[in-house]
Amino acid sequence: MTTTAAPRLLQPSDAVEAAAMLRSASDQHLGVVVRGGGTKAGWGRPAARVDAVLSVANLREPIEHCAGDLTVTVAAGTTLDALNARLAEHQQWLPLDPLAGRQSTMGGLLATNDSGPRRLRHGAPRDLVIGIEFALTDGRRVKSGGKVVKNVAGYDLGRLLCGSYGTLAVITAATFKLAPRPPASRTVVAEVPERALEAFLRALSTAAATPSAIELDRSGPVVGVPAAPPPRVLVRFETTAAAADAQSAQVVGLAVQGGGSATILHGAGELETWEAYESALRSSPGALIKLSVLPTDVPPVLKEVERLATDEGLAWRLGGRATLGALVLRVDGDTASVARLTHGLRAFASPRSGHVAVVSGPGALMRAVAVWDDVGPAAVVMRAVKAQFDPTGTLCPGGGPGGLGALA
Numbered sequence: 001m002t003t004t005a006a007p008r009l010l011q012p013s014d015a016v017e018a019a020a021m022l023r024s025a026s027d028q029h030l031g032v033v034v035r036g037g038g039t040k041a042g043w044g045r046p047a048a049r050v051d052a053v054l055s056v057a058n059l060r061e062p063i064e065h066c067a068g069d070l071t072v073t074v075a076a077g078t079t080l081d082a083l084n085a086r087l088a089e090h091q092q093w094l095p096l097d098p099l100a101g102r103q104s105t106m107g108g109l110l111a112t113n114d115s116g117p118r119r120l121r122h123g124a125p126r127d128l129v130i131g132i133e134f135a136l137t138d139g140r141r142v143k144s145g146g147k148v149v150k151n152v153a154g155y156d157l158g159r160l161l162c163g164s165y166g167t168l169a170v171i172t173a174a175t176f177k178l179a180p181r182p183p184a185s186r187t188v189v190a191e192v193p194e195r196a197l198e199a200f201l202r203a204l205s206t207a208a209a210t211p212s213a214i215e216l217d218r219s220g221p222v223v224g225v226p227a228a229p230p231p232r233v234l235v236r237f238e239t240t241a242a243a244a245d246a247q248s249a250q251v252v253g254l255a256v257q258g259g260g261s262a263t264i265l266h267g268a269g270e271l272e273t274w275e276a277y278e279s280a281l282r283s284s285p286g287a288l289i290k291l292s293v294l295p296t297d298v299p300p301v302l303k304e305v306e307r308l309a310t311d312e313g314l315a316w317r318l319g320g321r322a323t324l325g326a327l328v329l330r331v332d333g334d335t336a337s338v339a340r341l342t343h344g345l346r347a348f349a350s351p352r353s354g355h356v357a358v359v360s361g362p363g364a365l366m367r368a369v370a371v372w373d374d375v376g377p378a379a380v381v382m383r384a385v386k387a388q389f390d391p392t393g394t395l396c397p398g399g400g401p402g403g404l405g406a407l408a
Contacts, residue, residue, distance in 0.1 A: 005133035007033075013140060015075075015172035016272030017116035017135065018056065022394070023171055025052050028188065031397040034166040036105030037079060040112050042201040042287075042360040043100075044165045045371040048398030056107050059172060062120040067092060073175040076107030092178045093120040095212075099282055099328065107171040113163035115215035116278065117236065118151065120321055122179065127164035133163065137394045160385070166391040167400040182212075187270045188251040189241040190233045192260035195233050198299040200258045204235065205295065205323045207254065212238045216322035217277055218302060220309055230260075231302070233322060234277060281319050286332025287361030289342065293325040293354035301349065304328060310342045312337035325354075335364045342369050 010025070010032075012018035017223045026031045031049035035041060036056055059077035067071070067090045074083055081102040084093045099118035104114060110132070115124035122128065132146030134157075144157035161168060193201045204214055213236040221228040235251050237244040248264045255262035265273055279286075293301050302318060309316040316336055321325035332337055340359070346356045357372050358366065375382065382401065386393075 005051045008052045010052055010060055012056070013058050015059065015135065018054065018059065018170055018172055019135035019139050019141050021054060022135050022137055025054070026137040026392045027393040029197050029392065030394065032394050033396055034107075034111070034170050035078060036108035036111075039100040039104045039105055040108055040114065043112060044359070044397050045401075046366065047396045054170060056105065056170065056172065059107075060107070065092075066089070070180075071175055072178055073173060074103060074106050076110075076171050077171050079084045079103050080106065080109065081368060083322060085273040087169075087178065088181065091181045093181050094128065094176050095099070095179050096128070097278070099278075101278075101282060104240055104407055106174060109159075110171055111160050111164060111166050115326075117215050117234075117274075117321065119326065120214055120324060121210065121212040121238075124162075126159045128176045129158040129174050130160065130177055132158035132161060132171060133173040134169040134171045137390050137392055138215070140171070142169070145365060148161045150218050165396060165400060167386065167396045169395070182240075184241035184244050185238045185266065185270060186238075186244040187235065187247045187265045187273060188233075188248050188255070188262050189229045189265060189273065190234040190235065190251065190255035190260055190262040192233065192255055194231055196258035197233075197302075198261065200233065200254060200260070201295075201298065201322050203254045203258075204233070207250060209216045209237070209250055210239065211247070211251075212236050214321065214323050215277065215319055216298065216302070216327070217317075217319050218306075220315055228306075234273070236274075268309065271364055277319065280317055281328050281330055284317060284332070286315070287338050287342075287365055288359040289329040289345070289360050290350060290357045291320075291325075291327040291345065291354065292356075293327070293349055293352060295323050297349075297354065298322055298325055298327070298354050301327065301345075301354070304342075304345065304348045308341045312341055314338065314341060335362065335368055338365055339368045346373065375401050 010021045012021050030051035031053050033047050033050050056076040059075040061075060063086055064073040076324045082408050095118050097110055097118050100113040100114055109125045112400050113124050113126050131288045133143050135141050214406055215234040217232040237247045252262040306319055314331050314333035316331040349356050358369055358371050
């Protein structure tokens with residue numbers, strides 16, 4: 001179902017106006033999609049009906065920073081980059097590095113639970129949020145949680161809204177726990193033979209070290225090059241200079257023991273390496289697919305990706321949290337081939353308690369494959385939650401897992 005007329009744009013200046021606009025849209029039985037900075041506008045299942053777009057981009061103030069408590073309350077339209085620039089004055093930060101980039105708004109980060117390499121040490125947005133404010137379709141404004149880290153009041157609605165893709169409520173502000181900015185950073189770039197990858201990752205996960213990121217980086221063959229490059233593993237340490245140097249040297253030793261090689265980066269070279277890696281996953285053409293598997297299944301999944309992509313003749317690059325099993329795959333090719341690869345990955349991952357989500361891609365692909373895996377019996381609970389939060393089906397109608405949110 002498509003909308004012929006261009007959707008109206010709703011731009012509230014504060015949370016009160018956002019709630020009022022949302023209630024008016026609900027009273028008019030409109031289908032509403034929430035937007036922040038637009039960095040993830042193509043993520044998830046498209047809404048079946050979009051009569052209005054409610055932008056929270058103007059919700060940028062106030063920012064309430066409690067430096068002594070290591071917390072901050074921030075409006076939904078504030079970008080991560082702008083927030084961390086403010087926090088840097090006190091040598092603190094919100095240690096998120098989302099796939100969509102630092103221009104992501106705080107509301108969008110929570111709505112998609114978008115995270116990146118530092119999830120290994122610091123967690124995803126749902127792990128850092130301790131309080132949330134949001135508007136419901138009946139015009140009510142709700143607060144959940146608090147502004148201190150040790151908070152046990154009420155239901156944890158903040159975590160419920162994380163990853164809801166705007167199907168339940170409009171997030172207007174949130175409170176996060178922060179971390180001190182680390183004084184130094186080092187990154188080990190290790191290249192290991194594929195046969196030694198599993199042992200190397202196992203050694204990393206059990207080593208007496210505290211990395212902030214362990215990222216697998218693997219891509220298919222490059223045109224004109226007979227063989228694909230070996231897998232890379234990027235291991236980052238953000239701590240004191242002495243500790244970072246000592247732990248980096250330990251990782252180099254593990255790589256060499258496995259028959260590989262490693263280089264330690266810092267300064268501009270380190271930043272450029274991370275930017276190139278993250279940009280390739282964020283901006284490369286084609287579909288963006290997320291795979292969630294057991295950490296022990298990372299090497300087998302990598303082999304399956306390589307096999308399926310080779311059979312279909314697809315260009316691909318895989319990255320992600322190697323010791324968590326949270327992987328990201330960029331794959332480019334014709335719709336039918338990418339769809340077959342997606343079905344093949346689901347057939348491989350499902351018996352291993354894994355999940356495959358097609359986050360974004362060309363319109364033809366998004367119509368050809370299910371965005372999320374079958375949610376099974378959980379669909380009953382999800383629909384019940386949706387009915388409580390958005391009984392009129394106003395927010396992102398038909399856009400959630402399993403078509404959650406279809407208009408009545």
